[in-house]
Amino acid sequence: xxxxxxxxxxxxxxxxxxxxxxxxxxxxxxxxxxxxxxxxxxxxxxxxxxxxxxxxxxxxxxxxxxxxxxxxxxxxxxxxxxxxxxxxxxxxxxxxxxxxxxxxxxxxxxxxxxxxxxxxxxxxxxxxxxxxxxxxxxxxxxxxxxxxxxxxxxxxxxxxxxxxxxxxxxxxxxxxxxxxxxxxxxxxxxxxxxxxxxxxxxxxxxxxxxxxxxxxxxxxxxxxxxxxxxxxxxxxxxxxxxxxxxxxxxxxxxxxxxxxxxxxxxxxxxxxxxxxxxxxxxxxxxxxxxxxxxxxxxxxxxxxxxxxxxxxxxxxxxxxxxxxxxxxxxxxxxxxxxxxxxxxxxxxxxxxxxxxxxxxxxxxxxxxxxxxxxxxxxxxxxxxxxxxxxxxxxxxxxxxxxxxxxxxxxxxxxxxxxxxxxxxxxxxxxxxxxxxxxxxxxxxxxxxxxxxxxxxxxxxxxxxxxxxxxxxxxxxxxxxxxxxxxxxxxxxxxxxxxxxxxxxxxxxxxxxxxxxxxxxxxxxxxxxxxxxxxxxxxxxxxxxxxxxxxxxxxxxxxxxxxxxxxxxxxxxxxxxxxxxxxxxxxxxxxxxxxxxxxxxxxxxxxxxxxxxxxxx
Numbered sequence: 001x002x003x004x005x006x007x008x009x010x011x012x013x014x015x016x017x018x019x020x021x022x023x024x025x026x027x028x029x030x031x032x033x034x035x036x037x038x039x040x041x042x043x044x045x046x047x048x049x050x051x052x053x054x055x056x057x058x059x060x061x062x063x064x065x066x067x068x069x070x071x072x073x074x075x076x077x078x079x080x081x082x083x084x085x086x087x088x089x090x091x092x093x094x095x096x097x098x099x100x101x102x103x104x105x106x107x108x109x110x111x112x113x114x115x116x117x118x119x120x121x122x123x124x125x126x127x128x129x130x131x132x133x134x135x136x137x138x139x140x141x142x143x144x145x146x147x148x149x150x151x152x153x154x155x156x157x158x159x160x161x162x163x164x165x166x167x168x169x170x171x172x173x174x175x176x177x178x179x180x181x182x183x184x185x186x187x188x189x190x191x192x193x194x195x196x197x198x199x200x201x202x203x204x205x206x207x208x209x210x211x212x213x214x215x216x217x218x219x220x221x222x223x224x225x226x227x228x229x230x231x232x233x234x235x236x237x238x239x240x241x242x243x244x245x246x247x248x249x250x251x252x253x254x255x256x257x258x259x260x261x262x263x264x265x266x267x268x269x270x271x272x273x274x275x276x277x278x279x280x281x282x283x284x285x286x287x288x289x290x291x292x293x294x295x296x297x298x299x300x301x302x303x304x305x306x307x308x309x310x311x312x313x314x315x316x317x318x319x320x321x322x323x324x325x326x327x328x329x330x331x332x333x334x335x336x337x338x339x340x341x342x343x344x345x346x347x348x349x350x351x352x353x354x355x356x357x358x359x360x361x362x363x364x365x366x367x368x369x370x371x372x373x374x375x376x377x378x379x380x381x382x383x384x385x386x387x388x389x390x391x392x393x394x395x396x397x398x399x400x401x402x403x404x405x406x407x408x409x410x411x412x413x414x415x416x417x418x419x420x421x422x423x424x425x426x427x428x429x430x431x432x433x434x435x436x437x438x439x440x441x442x443x444x445x446x447x448x449x450x451x452x453x454x455x456x457x458x459x460x461x462x463x464x465x466x467x468x469x470x471x472x473x474x475x476x477x478x479x480x481x482x483x484x485x486x487x488x489x490x491x492x493x494x495x496x497x498x499x500x501x502x503x504x505x506x507x508x509x510x511x512x513x514x515x516x517x518x519x520x521x522x523x524x525x526x527x528x529x530x531x532x533x534x535x536x537x538x539x540x541x542x543x544x545x546x547x548x549x550x551x552x553x554x555x556x557x558x559x560x561x562x563x564x565x566x567x568x569x570x571x572x573x574x575x576x577x578x579x580x581x582x583x584x585x586x587x588x589x590x591x592x593x594x595x596x597x598x599x600x601x602x603x604x605x606x607x608x609x610x611x612x613x614x615x616x
Contacts, residue, residue, distance in 0.1 A: 084216055087209035092116065094142040094206055095255040099152030099162065102555065103247055110245055111252035112235045120228045123214045124221060135214035139207030145255050146202055148262050159353040160550040160557070165262055166269035170372040171355070178435060183501065273373050280367060280378045284601055286614025290393045296575060296608035298395055298459075300567075301452070302539045304387065305464040306360055307522045309471065309515070310544030312346065312560040313553040315586060319509075320516030327520040328586040331527040335566060335585075338531045341573055343581035344564040346593040349546045352559050357411075359545030359561075359596065360465070361385075364415065366600035379414045386600045388416025389609070390461035399451050401426075401464040403443045404436070415463060421450065430488025431495040436467040438488060439477035441525040443467075445485045448533050459537065469522045471549060473514035474504035476521055482532060512552050527585075530566065540566040541603075562587050563599070575606045 069076040095113040098104055122134050151163035180188035217224040239251035248254070285293070314324045332342060350370040351358040361378065362369045364385040369375050390396040398418045402409065405422040412420045423437040426446035433439060447464060468477055475498020480490055504510050530540055544561030547553045564585050567573060579602070582588040594602070605611070 084212060087212040090206060090209040091142065091213060094146045096252060097146060097149045098247075098254075099149045099258060100156050101153050104153075105247075107245055108247050111248070111250060111254070112231065112238060113252045113255060114235055115253070115255045117228060117232050117235055119210075120217055120224065120231075123217045124225055124228065128218075131214055131218060132211065135210045136207055138214075139210035140203060141259075142206040142210065142255075143199070143203040145259060146206070147199060149258060152258075157551055158549040159351075159355070160547070160553075160559075161352065162265070163262075164265055164269055164371070166266040167371045167373055174355075269371070269373070273377065276367075276374050277377050280381055280383050281615070283384055283614045284366070284611045285384050285389065285604055285609060286382075287612040288610055289612070292608075292610040292612070293389045293393050294395075294604065294607050294609055296606075297539065297572075300537050300539045300569075300572070301460045301462075301535065302390065302396070303452075303460075303462045303464060303541070304364075305466060305526060305540065305542040306356070306363075306545045307466050307519070307526070307542060308356060308469045308545060309548040310469060310519055310522070310561060311349075311547030311553055311557075312562065313547055313557055314516060314519045314544075315562055316589065317512070317516075317554065319512045320519070323516050324519050324523070325586055327523050329584070331523060332584040332586070334531055335527060338534070339536075339568045340530065340534065340566050341568075341570065341583075342564050342566040342585050343573055343576060343579070343583060344562060344585055344587040345579060345581040345591045346560045346587055347543060347563050347596040347599055348593060349544070349559045349561050349596050351546045353547060353549040353553075356465075356545040362596045363543065363599050364463075366597050368595070368597045379411050381414075385415050386603060387461065387463050388414070389604060391416035391418065395458060396461040397456055397458045398461045399463070401443060401447045401451070401462060403428075403438050404465055404467045404470075406437065417463065421447070426450070428488040430491040433468065433475055433477055433491075433495055433498070434472055434501045435470045438467075439491055439525070440466040440468040440522050441477065441479060441482075441529075442485055442488050442491070444525055444529040445482060448529070452533065466522050466526065468525070469515070469518035471511075471515070471552075472501040472505040473511060473518045474499035474501045476514060476518050479521065479524060479528075482528070508551055515548050515552050523585075534568070536568050538568065539572055540564075542566075560593060561596075579606075 092113065093109060095115050096109045096111050098108050119138055122138075123131055126134055148163060148165070151168075155161055155163045155168070176188050176192055179191055235251045239249070243250040314320050315328070335342060347363070349359045350362040350368050355372075358369050358371070358375060361367075361375055364387055365378055365383055366386075367374075367378055367383065369378060384392070387398060387400075391398045398416055400412060400415065400417040400420040402420055402422050403426060405420070406424070409420060409422065426438065426443060427450075428438040428442060428446070430438065430442070443466065444464070447462070451462065452460060475495055477491060478494050480494075484490055499510075499514065504514050526540075526542060530538065534540070541563070543563035546561065547557055547559060550557070562585075564587075565573070565576060565581075566585075580592055582591045601611075
């Protein structure tokens with residue numbers, strides 16, 4: 001529709017009915033019959049085709065508006081033309097809007113959109129009432145297209161993937177919770193209301209723009225038809241010749257293509273749900289007797305720890321890696337002094353930039369859980385998790401330490417945890433650090449006081465989720481003396497002196513720097529805890545859940561995360577010698593890379609478990 005905006009003059013005084021009926025357009029000037037009050041040609045024709053926009057209004061233009069147009073014809077014509085040009089720009093912009101921030105530049109809009117040509121054809125062949133309905137639907141279609149493109153921008157910027165209409169609505173409450181915990185409840189409410197208002201405003205503006213242009217095209221039918229033929233011919237020629245500009249072909253089908261991709265993505269996701277449910281019922285170790293699970297770790301205290309957003313970029317990116325690598329090397333040396341040895345490799349996470357629970361469940365279940373529906377499916381079933389394998393043996397007490405959990409968490413049964421310590425069970429009385437409810441150092445010390453340091457009849461298997469390296473990485477805690485931790489009040493002054501989240505999250509360079517510092521803090525807290533409280537029977541496995549957001553990890557960054565296993569007993573590391581992992585806490589660039597869903601089975605087999613598959 002918007003490719004014919006040169007035909008934008010309103011009816012002028014002196015336009016006779018015969019000129020309009022002849023299709024010469026409302027822009028010419030006749031010798032007589034003019035209506036100084038600006039009455040529409042359609043009204044004078046007593047039922048002739050009226051402009052689409054006029055049809056959408058009840059009755060004629062208000063008398064005052066008609067009078068104003070009669071008094072200021074030049075201004076009225078200029079305003080009409082400007083409004084038409086704005087409508088065309090809005091429609092073209094919606095059709096050509098890219099779905100990535102990096103592609104948002106002027107060159108992206110220098111295209112011929114086939115959807116505009118098709119829309120103009122529809123307008124020209126329909127009678128008035130269907131034409132109005134088509135224009136409204138076209139505007140609503142543009143609203144949907146704009147909304148999914150904006151969502152794609154956000155998802156690509158933060159999660160390194162596009163929006164999935166079948167799956168990602170479930171993430172909106174979590175996103176609101178993140179904003180609330182980071183910036184406060186008022187900001188979260190304002191953001192939610194603002195998003196709804198923005199969508200409604202976009203819909204109103206784009207529908208009005210489509211109706212406006214349909215009316216202009218209909219009033220200038222003859223010249224518009226020629227313009228359609230010209231634009232269509234140009235589009236076909238550009239497509240046939242393969243003419244391109246930076247960023248894509250000159251003959252664009254971006255709008256229709258984007259909607260087609262989203263539709264196909266939705267269909268594929270719905271099909272995947274049924275296939276995954278069947279996959280989750282089968283399990284390599286589903287029928288393994290308790291006595292044949294993990295026999296080579298009996299008597300060991302085993303700790304699985306996830307470090308939030310600990311990704312490959314932290315170890316290899318030129319901005320973040322120098323500090324993180326120094327920390328890993330220094331921690332390796334300190335652990336060696338304490339009698340520990342370590343091996344490290346890479347796992348490819350099922351998630352990226354967020355949704356940490358998908359990484360946790362993938363590593364523990366041996367299934368690729370890359371969306372919320374898969375997560376709900378698997379956690380509602382009986383698929384054996386690595387942590388539950390310890391519980392099934394009856395040889396370990398199993399606990400979870402979850403400082404990020406602030407509400408009911410029914411997944412503890414699926415993970416096979418006898419007891420879970422959440423944000424309210426660790427005795428913390430200090431300040432929050434943005435989203436993180438407490439510093440990692442405190443969480444680990446509370447774990448020692450309440451769980452790990454107590455005498456018990458069985459060894460302990462623990463699942464610990466650390467949170468201090470969660471975005472927005474401001475403010476970041478600082479290490480204090482372990483004997484000074486108390487109830488966490490010692491962190492009050494540290495929190496007040498730290499960076500504000502709003503200052504860091506909007507600055508890519510600072511975000512990357514602060515992210516690196518947060519990883520240094522988390523790794524140091526964990527390794528110092530191990531030095532201080534680890535025993536000859538302690539086995540620590542720690543890994544990242546996913547890479548940081550795309551704006552920090554970089555475009556086209558991998559999904560790899562580091563994974564390390566640390567122990568004093570050399571027999572433990574001998575069991576994984578054929579993994580060929582790098583010695584120490586810093587995996588080499590060419591260290592083995594496994595999919596995260598392969599870790600469960602490799603770990604179970606390495607420590608003596610015998611597969612007995614179940615089919616569900």
